[in-house]
Amino acid sequence: MKLLVCAMEASSNIHLKELKKHLPNSVELYGVFDKELGNPLYDLTSLAIMGIVDALKKIRFFFKLRDELVQLAKDCDKVLLMDSSGFNLPLAKKLRETYPNKEIIYYILPQAWAWKKGRVKKLEAYCSKLCSIIPFESEMYSDKNKISYVGHPLLDEITVFKDEIKQTNKIAFMPGSRKTEITNLMPIFKELIKKIPNKEYILIIPAKFDNEYINKIYGDISDFTISRNAHKSLTEAEYAFVCSGTATLEAALIGTPFTLSYIAKKIDFFIGNLFVKLNYVGLANIFFEKMGRESLHSEFLQENVTVENLFNDYINLDKKLFFENSKILRDYLQNGSSQNVAQIIIN
Template sequence: MKLLVCAMETSSNVHLKELKKYLSNDIELVGVFDKELGNPLYDLTSLAIMGFVDALKKLRFFFKLRDELVELAQDCDKVLLMDSSGFNLPLAKKLRETYPDKEIIYYILPQAWAWKKGRVKKLEKYCSKLCSIIPFESEIYNDKNKITYVGHPLLDEIKEFKNELIPTNKIAFMPGSRKTEITNLMPIFKELIKKIPNKEYILIIPAKFDKEYINKIYGDISNFTISRNAHETLQQSEYAFICSGTATLEAALIGTPFTLSYIAKKLDFFIGKLFVKLNYVGLANIFFEKMGKNPLHSEFLQKDVTLENLLNDYQNMDKKLFFDNSKMLREYLGNGSSQNVAEIIQN
């Protein structure tokens, strides 16, 4: 079988790597994905976009890429689209128009439950099967036969979960992966470690950052131990301070108590508040709200991200309750998604 794949994000390729373990060896991947997984049409580094201006500059290239993928699809049995709705939804439309009977599978759906609900109609119209990683996501879809909750990929990718809370003297710090996130949070984290003495402070830095970039963006980090492995470090740490994002769900599933803190550009935060109608930022808290329960962890946003608030949360959190709830969260998500998605592709 030939499978046309469009996985443009780094995170999508982490999920694709796990998925590939369950695919038959006679399935050939073609299209856009990490070169570690085969022979892609383009290397992922050529697809990276930084900001609106950069997106405009590369617009012609992306139209060309879309047409090339549509042409490639002619010789493929099925199509797998992963995340990146800004590119993959228009691609799905073009594929459906060109090949009305081609099976198009979408895995890691755009978060239409949070904003832009109009994408639901497009997904149902253009795609054959929708693989959901959010238990309540199907509620907003009309065609229940198309959408399936397959589990969550993090339950495949996290290799160890905590069995008990053990003091390890290690505290993890994850200030995000975007420049603005890092430069906003690092000064506060540097002051915070002065208030929590006699610990090992581990700074988790994305593997893609080189030494020059780290020196430029993070500043003096001589008081931190550097780690490039988030899951391993979170598993070893007794507490964590984390910027919003997938990392908060990773820590929640592993069982490491943490505080979420996020400072966005004022305009970005204002626009986000207009369009995203959610009570919480952290995925674990969103899940717990759906379960009818109190939030799993604290969230400090914008001006509330202060040294005092973070320190107070660290000192006063009921860590035993957090740990018990983390096990409940794993039960809620149920299982990993990779094997189920592989079965959908191969059936």
């Protein structure tokens, strides 16, 4: 089987790597994905964009890429689109117009439950199968034959979950992966560790960052032990301070109590508040709200991200309750998704 794949995000390719383990060797990948997984049309680094200006500069390239993928799909049996709805939804539309009978599978759906609900109708119109990783997501879709909850990929990728509360003397810090996130949070984290003495401070840095970039963006990090393995470090840590994002769900699933903190540009935060109508930003908290439960962890945003607030949360968080709730969260998400998505592709 020839499978056209469009996976443009680093996180999507982590999920794709797990998925590929469950596909037979006879399935050949074509399109856009990490070069570790085959021979893509383009290296992922050439697709990275930072902000609106960069996106506008590359718009002609992305139109060209869309047309190349549509042409490539002619000789492929099926199509797998992953995340990146800004590109993949228009691509799905073009593919459906060009090949009315082609099977198009969308895995890691756009978060229409958070904003841009109009994408639901487009997904149902353009795609054959919709693979949801959010248990409540299917409530928004009218065609129940197309959408199915397949599980969550993090339950494939996290290999160790805590079975008891341990004092390890290690505290993990995850200031994010974007430049603005890191430069906003690192000064606060550097002050925070002064209030929590006699610990090993583990700074988790994305593997893609080289030393030159680290020195430029992070500044003096001599008080920290550097880690490039988030799951391992979160498992070893007794507590974590985490920037908003997938990392918060990783910590929650592993069972490491943490505090969420996030500082965005004021204009971005203002615009986000206009369009995204959610009570929480952390996925674990969103899931717990859907279950009718109290929030799993604290969230500090914008001017509320202070050394004092983070320290008080570290001192006062009910770590035993957090640990018990992490097990409830794992039960809620049920299982990993890779094997189920592989079966949908094969069948």
